[in-house]
Amino acid sequence: MALSKKTLIHMYETMNRIRLFEQKLQEFFAAGEIPGFVHLYLGEEAVATGTCAALTDTDMITSTHRGHGHLLAKGGDLKLMMAEIFGRQTGYCKGKGGSMHIADMHLGILGANGIVGGGGPLAVGAALAAKYKKSDDVAVCFFGDGASNQGTTQEALNMASAWKLPLVFVNENNGYGISCPQCKSMAVVDIADRAAAYDMPGVVVDGNDVLAVHEAVTEAVKRARKGQGPSLVECKTYRWRGHFEGDACTYRCTEELEEWMAKDPLPRFEAKLLESKTLTKKEAENIKERIVADVEAAVAFAKESPMPPVSALMEDVYA
Amino acid sequence: MSEKTYLQALNEALRQEMERDPNVFILGEDVGQFGGCFGVTQGLFDTFGEERVMDTPITESTIVGAATGAAAAGLRPVAELMFVDFIGVAMDQLFNQAAKMRYMFGGKTTVPMTLRMPQGAGIGAAAQHSQSLESWFMNIPGLKVVIPSTPYDAKGLLISAIRDDNPVVFLEHKLLYGMTGEVPDESYTIEIGKADVKREGSDVTIVATSQMVYSALEAAERLKADGIEAEVVDPRCLQPLDKETILESVKKTHALVVANEAVSFAGPGAEIVALAAEEALEYLDAPVKRVGAPFCPVPFSPPLEQAYIPNADDIVAAVKSIR
Numbered sequence: 001m002a003l004s005k006k007t008l009i010h011m012y013e014t015m016n017r018i019r020l021f022e023q024k025l026q027e028f029f030a031a032g033e034i035p036g037f038v039h040l041y042l043g044e045e046a047v048a049t050g051t052c053a054a055l056t057d058t059d060m061i062t063s064t065h066r067g068h069g070h071l072l073a074k075g076g077d078l079k080l081m082m083a084e085i086f087g088r089q090t091g092y093c094k095g096k097g098g099s100m101h102i103a104d105m106h107l108g109i110l111g112a113n114g115i116v117g118g119g120g121p122l123a124v125g126a127a128l129a130a131k132y133k134k135s136d137d138v139a140v141c142f143f144g145d146g147a148s149n150q151g152t153t154q155e156a157l158n159m160a161s162a163w164k165l166p167l168v169f170v171n172e173n174n175g176y177g178i179s180c181p182q183c184k185s186m187a188v189v190d191i192a193d194r195a196a197a198y199d200m201p202g203v204v205v206d207g208n209d210v211l212a213v214h215e216a217v218t219e220a221v222k223r224a225r226k227g228q229g230p231s232l233v234e235c236k237t238y239r240w241r242g243h244f245e246g247d248a249c250t251y252r253c254t255e256e257l258e259e260w261m262a263k264d265p266l267p268r269f270e271a272k273l274l275e276s277k278t279l280t281k282k283e284a285e286n287i288k289e290r291i292v293a294d295v296e297a298a299v300a301f302a303k304e305s306p307m308p309p310v311s312a313l314m315e316d317v318y319a
Numbered sequence: 320m321s322e323k324t325y326l327q328a329l330n331e332a333l334r335q336e337m338e339r340d341p342n343v344f345i346l347g348e349d350v351g352q353f354g355g356c357f358g359v360t361q362g363l364f365d366t367f368g369e370e371r372v373m374d375t376p377i378t379e380s381t382i383v384g385a386a387t388g389a390a391a392a393g394l395r396p397v398a399e400l401m402f403v404d405f406i407g408v409a410m411d412q413l414f415n416q417a418a419k420m421r422y423m424f425g426g427k428t429t430v431p432m433t434l435r436m437p438q439g440a441g442i443g444a445a446a447q448h449s450q451s452l453e454s455w456f457m458n459i460p461g462l463k464v465v466i467p468s469t470p471y472d473a474k475g476l477l478i479s480a481i482r483d484d485n486p487v488v489f490l491e492h493k494l495l496y497g498m499t500g501e502v503p504d505e506s507y508t509i510e511i512g513k514a515d516v517k518r519e520g521s522d523v524t525i526v527a528t529s530q531m532v533y534s535a536l537e538a539a540e541r542l543k544a545d546g547i548e549a550e551v552v553d554p555r556c557l558q559p560l561d562k563e564t565i566l567e568s569v570k571k572t573h574a575l576v577v578a579n580e581a582v583s584f585a586g587p588g589a590e591i592v593a594l595a596a597e598e599a600l601e602y603l604d605a606p607v608k609r610v611g612a613p614f615c616p617v618p619f620s621p622p623l624e625q626a627y628i629p630n631a632d633d634i635v636a637a638v639k640s641i642r
Contacts (some may be wrong), residue, residue: 093425125388316426319484
């Protein structure tokens, strides 16, 4: 697949933005500066990046509680995200949503979601709206291996297929539903096999290869835009951190983590770009330096922003 | 203006809103050619086609969730669940997704979705098809809860619900579908959150909802023979609740009975008597009374079911115990 240099560089930037943003979150969470839960996406950057690079601004996504990567890949603003995660008034949700509920309707982000399997039906609605309005838009439902066992996900797969909705199900299979490994929670090895039950294409891709993800999702999006219905793309990946920050991760072994960290999607992609001379070492460094500065600016913005006033407590319950 | 059933009033509301606004569409189980479990959507499929009257698989979660997602994406869906009892299957999509989306997202979205659900006992449908669950929905910030008793109210409130930018739970009573009343042919709205005084009186306030409004009116007629003039207040909406109209009436009559078909314990009546206790205690000459269903599932056998449903006798007895 011949991707333009612009697209490739954009994908490289996005992956680095997610990585550096989250590493900063990890640091601040450990320092006790972030309230609540934080579920990091480290190690899974290729999935969100490869997927969202196949989408337009008006295409819609539903996300999960591990949503930072999806949001950033869809164009989410670093400052507004950081401020929200710090619980500030200037955040995406005025400090009312936090990490698990960030949304940006202008970017088609129908929200991260605190409920495992919560996004499937909403994505059906988004895809239904696109079809109803006869727009060219598609919806993408990001969901994890844990969510694939929820009834809502199966209902959504079924309804999307029965109605030939422009919907792409992107399964992020990171091997664990919280602490429960896939082998204990389902009999199938490939979640993509379940697509057959709904008569839709189901493909397995290396979720740590951003180009492989992008190619598979682009194919699925094309199909969706042509009115041929939904697809399921299973991306095999791994989360480097625990389910949440602070999770001791006693349920998995260091060897497994090391094995996956050796498959880090970032250096893999960088090596490809260097090899094809799409990117020079110097350019790569410049990009990273710029993102480091952007993340620092986002942190400064968040920290300088006020907490929401208590007077906002009862606002926005109703329209 | 002509005489119409509650069912016809609802059907007319749907038809007129669909004609007015192309973003309004219907989805649910058997709402298409079949016309809906109780017939509310009859004929709409023939007029608007399957693109706007969508038969879904039997998947309540995704009916509610798809309506929510479509509403967030700019449409105005009217979803139907065959029976309110099935909301348990779809509760997450209603209370964690639809109801909270706006607040969680800092006011950045609206969810103009209407969820129609028939409730109530009286047709021998037993425990899983007969409940009255309004107190569940009243307890969830972000939802509006509409519970009309008359054909006139049903039409005006359903039109308002469809035009409302919030998720509205619209509770119909199965036994009311055949009730008749004067209903204007043209489109009209009734403000959501505005109670209606169905009968004026000076001696006791009976706050009654849904089908219990008729029992309350019957009780009022019987009490009249004993020289007691009852005022019957129908909130029509439980969220928002028209506190002013209820309190005004209590301040006038100095006595309060609340009648609903839901289970009395922690039911909708509990909120209304608490309101009177908090804000009008000094006006009350007598203890407040609640009339509601006993704390058991709805039974099947007709005599048991009839014993379960509160009626005019219960309301008369409650009033007489305090007046």
